[in-house]
Amino acid sequence: xxxVGARSARQxxxxxxxxxxxxxxxxxxxxxxxxxxxxxxxxxHLEELSTTAFAQALTGANVVVLAAAGPGTPxxxxxxxxxxxxxxxxxxxxxxxSLLGLHDEAARRGLALAVGAGMAPGLxxxxxxxxxxxxxxxxxxxxxxLGTGGPACARRRHxxxxxxxxxxRDGAWVRRVASSGRELVWFPGQSGADCYRxxxxxxxxxxxAFPTLRSAxxxxxxxxxxxxxxxxxxxxxxxxxGTVGAVRVEVRGRRAQAAESALVGASGRPAxxxxxxxxxxxxxxxxxxxxxGAGGLASLVPSPGELLAELSQRGVKVMIFEGAGPPPxx
Amino acid sequence: MxxxxxxxGRHGPRADLRLLTRALLAVSLTALVALIVRLRGSGxxxxxxxxxxxxSMTDLEPVDNP
Numbered sequence: 151x152x153x154v155g156a157r158s159a160r161q162x163x164x165x166x167x168x169x170x171x172x173x174x175x176x177x178x179x180x181x182x183x184x185x186x187x188x189x190x191x192x193x194x195h196l197e198e199l200s201t202t203a204f205a206q207a208l209t210g211a212n213v214v215v216l217a218a219a220g221p222g223t224p225x226x227x228x229x230x231x232x233x234x235x236x237x238x239x240x241x242x243x244x245x246x247x248s249l250l251g252l253h254d255e256a257a258r259r260g261l262a263l264a265v266g267a268g269m270a271p272g273l274x275x276x277x278x279x280x281x282x283x284x285x286x287x288x289x290x291x292x293x294x295x296l297g298t299g300g301p302a303c304a305r306r307r308h309x310x311x312x313x314x315x316x317x318x319r320d321g322a323w324v325r326r327v328a329s330s331g332r333e334l335v336w337f338p339g340q341s342g343a344d345c346y347r348x349x350x351x352x353x354x355x356x357x358x359a360f361p362t363l364r365s366a367x368x369x370x371x372x373x374x375x376x377x378x379x380x381x382x383x384x385x386x387x388x389x390x391x392g393t394v395g396a397v398r399v400e401v402r403g404r405r406a407q408a409a410e411s412a413l414v415g416a417s418g419r420p421a422x423x424x425x426x427x428x429x430x431x432x433x434x435x436x437x438x439x440x441x442x443g444a445g446g447l448a449s450l451v452p453s454p455g456e457l458l459a460e461l462s463q464r465g466v467k468v469m470i471f472e473g474a475g476p477p478p479x480x
Numbered sequence: 481m482x483x484x485x486x487x488x489g490r491h492g493p494r495a496d497l498r499l500l501t502r503a504l505l506a507v508s509l510t511a512l513v514a515l516i517v518r519l520r521g522s523g524x525x526x527x528x529x530x531x532x533x534x535x536s537m538t539d540l541e542p543v544d545n546p
Contacts, residue, residue, distance in 0.1 A: 280540070338532040339532065414535075415532070455540040456540070458535075458540050459537050459540040462535075462537060462540065467534050468534070468535040468540065469532040469533065469534055469535060470532070470533055470535050470539075471530055471531070471532050471533075472530055472531065472532075472533055473529050473530025473531065
């Protein structure tokens with residue numbers, strides 16, 4: 151169980167609606183202490199992940215949260231077939247694309263398959279949807295992030311700094327070089343950090359959610375060493391859990407025939423932010439308060455402000471930048 | 481009468497090696513400059529006014545239902 155999985159489980163157990171939680175891991179003996187430390191009033195069952203055990207647990211389950219690194223599409227498909235909604239925290243573009251391929255299956259069964267329900271994508275999509283609510287027409291969304299959750303998240307970011315980036319530009323997908331496009335980004339609660347293009351699926355999910363969107367970009371904070379060594383194996387083991395993190399979303403569009411932009415964001419431990427988003431989304435999926443089909447949170451959450459308010463109660467501070475000058479050119 | 485023997489245009493192993501060395505040097509220098517430009521440079525300027533403010537619970541609701 152990784153950092154995001156543990157945070158998600160802790161957040162779920164803190165919800166009054168969750169009574170039983172089955173945690174599937176590849177090596178149960180390694181995470182026993184972590185499971186004991188989860189706390190909460192619900193009952194936790196720790197089991198080794200296998201197709202048979204997972205299929206048995208689906209009987210009577212209300213929702214499945216996929217928080218493990220690696221392919222989750224077969225588990226998502228099995229859950230949908232069993233009539234159980236799914237929430238995935240994956241930020242892997244290939245994995246997200248594969249999960250979105252289950253849209254017809256989920257829609258036909260009237261189930262939600264929430265894709266990218268972590269910090270980014272996830273909180274980034276929610277913030278974009280909330281800020282877009284103040285505009286008559288949304289044309290651009292630019293997402294930037296700082297920090298990583300657990301080791302799997304750090305490895306993914308390491309790979310995302312070297313993989314080709316698909317960017318939504320002027321209504322078309324354009325391939326960009328990873329680690330390019332430096333921008334100094336001022337994150338909420340943090341100092342400025344240089345951010346670069348990364349291969350993350352935020353733009354893919356946002357483009358599906360907003361038909362009027364003309365441009366969507368995704369950047370992540372990185373140092374020179376990160377960029378220089380991105381094509382090498384990681385030089386040292388990643389941290390157990392990142393302590394500094396933030397997400398910043400800039401939306402641009404029109405309101406009352408005038409150009410308008412807004413900057414919103416949140417800061418905190420990345421795994422905590424991702425866990426809170428995953429848990430809150432899972433509770434909504436279990437109680438039928440999400441749209442049907444596969445999509446990001448901007449597509450499936452009918453009232454992003456309401457969910458952000460709930461996240462605020464879970465410790466996620468939503469911030470807005472006020473008094474900004476003219477926006478920079480992305 | 482003395483003849484002038486020009487060596488210009490003469491090709492041999494040494495000339496080919498020199499040409500190759502110069503080409504490699506040029507490529508290496510270009511790569512080095514590109515690397516420096518890529519790793520350094522200015523990312524922009526910090527905002528001179530404004531600041532982040534925490535959104536209150538009441539702020540979160542009305543934007544969805546104006």
